[in-house]
Amino acid sequence: xxxxxxxxxxxxxxxxxxxxxxxxxxxxxxxxxxxxxxxxxxxxxxxxxxxxxxxxxxxxxxxxxxxxxxxxxxxxxxxxxxxxxxxxxxxxxxxxxxxxxxxxxxxxxxxxxxxxxxxxxxxx
Amino acid sequence: xxxxxxxxxxxxxxxxxxxxxxxxxxxxxxxxxxxxxxxxxxxxxxxxxxxxxxxxxxxxxxxxxxxxxxxxxxxxxxxxxxxxxxxxxxxxxxxxxxxxxxxxxxxxxxxxxxxxxxxxxxxxxxxxxxxxxxxxxxxxxxxxxxxxxxxxxxxxxxxxxxxxxxxxxxxxxxxxxxxxxxxxxxxxxxxxxxxxxxxxxxxxxxxxxxxxxxxxxxxxxxxxxxxxxxxxxxxxxxxxxxxxxxxxxxxxxxxxxxxxxxxxxxxxxxxxxxxxxxxxxxxxxxxxxxxxxxxxxxxxx
Numbered sequence: 298x299x300x301x302x303x304x305x306x307x308x309x310x311x312x313x314x315x316x317x318x319x320x321x322x323x324x325x326x327x328x329x330x331x332x333x334x335x336x337x338x339x340x341x342x343x344x345x346x347x348x349x350x351x352x353x354x355x356x357x358x359x360x361x362x363x364x365x366x367x368x369x370x371x372x373x374x375x376x377x378x379x380x381x382x383x384x385x386x387x388x389x390x391x392x393x394x395x396x397x398x399x400x401x402x403x404x405x406x407x408x409x410x411x412x413x414x415x416x417x418x419x420x421x
Numbered sequence: 422x423x424x425x426x427x428x429x430x431x432x433x434x435x436x437x438x439x440x441x442x443x444x445x446x447x448x449x450x451x452x453x454x455x456x457x458x459x460x461x462x463x464x465x466x467x468x469x470x471x472x473x474x475x476x477x478x479x480x481x482x483x484x485x486x487x488x489x490x491x492x493x494x495x496x497x498x499x500x501x502x503x504x505x506x507x508x509x510x511x512x513x514x515x516x517x518x519x520x521x522x523x524x525x526x527x528x529x530x531x532x533x534x535x536x537x538x539x540x541x542x543x544x545x546x547x548x549x550x551x552x553x554x555x556x557x558x559x560x561x562x563x564x565x566x567x568x569x570x571x572x573x574x575x576x577x578x579x580x581x582x583x584x585x586x587x588x589x590x591x592x593x594x595x596x597x598x599x600x601x602x603x604x605x606x607x608x609x610x611x612x613x614x615x616x617x618x619x620x621x622x623x624x625x626x627x628x629x630x631x632x633x634x635x636x637x638x639x640x641x642x643x644x645x646x647x648x649x650x651x652x653x654x655x656x657x658x659x660x661x662x663x664x665x666x667x668x669x670x671x672x673x674x675x676x677x678x679x680x681x682x683x684x685x686x687x688x689x690x691x692x693x694x695x696x697x698x699x700x701x702x703x704x705x706x707x708x709x710x711x712x713x714x715x716x717x718x719x720x721x722x
Contacts, residue, residue, distance in 0.1 A: 305699075305700075307649075307700065309646065333606070333609065334610075335452075335602075335605050335606040335608075335609065335610065336606050338602055338605070338606065339599075339602040339603055339605075339606040342598070342599065342602065342626060343626050344454065344625070344626055344627055344628055344629050344645060345452070345453055345454065345602075345605060345629050346453065346629035346630070346644050346645055346646050347645075347646065349422075350646045
């Protein structure tokens with residue numbers, strides 16, 4: 298896991314995002330336990346409360362469930378559903394972008410070019 | 422967030438002349454690292470000594486662990502490791518005597534582990550062996566390392582460390598953070614660390630909960646994640662008007678602009694102003710809080 302300490306994005310958000318990717322891509326499988334809160338803090342060399350907050354964020358999104366005294370496991374079944382939810386979110390946001398581009402007077406090509414450019418910037 | 426108390430303190434009070442330590446209530450969360458932050462003379466050491474059971478001439482009540490035990494109950498001291506800045510290791514002792522004493526005082530002192538730790542953290546070994554030197558001859562850094570080795574060589578449920586990082590060099594501070602995280606991880610939620618520091622930036626990555634202490638009182642406390650959301654660092658260009666200034670807990674101005682820490686729930690008051698907002702670090706928050714009360718000022722230069 299790669300953490301940026303001065304990126305402006307809180308560390309717990311970065312951890313939650315990366316674990317979310319791993320869960321949605323199936324790298325961490327349904328029913329599998331996430332590393333222990335304190336074990337992950339030790340590995341990532343950050344405070345316990347930071348990893349705990351990341352896990353709580355994942356739990357709030359319904360990706361994982363806290364099992365009393367045993368840690369957090371990845372929820373079963375709903376991974377497909379979640380993926381769909383995320384796709385819907387992408388569609389919603391792109392629709393907003395399309396509407397905004399009309400207001401700004403962009404052509405379809407210009408809008409697609411802008412998207413491509415932003416994808417490239419994200420990759421860097 | 423809910424937590425169990427590793428230590429619960431109530432109505433703790435101790436007076437020395439003009440100084441008064443007055444702590445109506447304190448809760449140290451089990452399974453986490455709690456830092457006491459404050460100026461010199463704020464009362465951090467006195468409070469830690471009371472919590473560690475080293476000082477018992479105070480008013481109030483302190484309870485430990487799951488069954489609200491007293492410090493003098495059977496086995497409680499055995500479960501706590503303490504390291505301080507004052508000479509709790511006497512200066513004329515040799516390293517060998519420190520080891521023998523730890524062995525004698527604590528059943529859970531592991532001599533082999535102690536020797537391993539001493540090697541791993543590179544403690545000046547001239548104090549060991551039959552002709553070992555007095556520990557008074559050691560540097561402050563080595564004294565602290567020796568003290569930490571005696572604490573980490575025991576199997577405990579709680580560490581109370583007074584300014585452990587201050588005399589250490591940057592590499593050793595980094596290593597201490599690793600050792601503390603590993604201590605907490607091995608405890609799987611049942612081990613607790615309490616330490617004091619005036620160098621919170623060095624220890625931020627191993628701090629879960631903070632108490633900001635000033636002039637014998639608790640100014641602020643909470644989980645670091647919550648505290649960081651409670652305050653915002655505001656920056657602006659040019660001159661700040663009075664309205665902005667009044668909202669800021671601390672305020673810095675130069676010829677280019679200004680900045681200050683503000684309570685997040687006051688953010689609405691800044692709507693429509695050309696300002697930038699950042700999540701402050703623990704150092705910035707604690708300095709802001711301490712500055713409100715501090716008698717320190719910039720001398721004429």
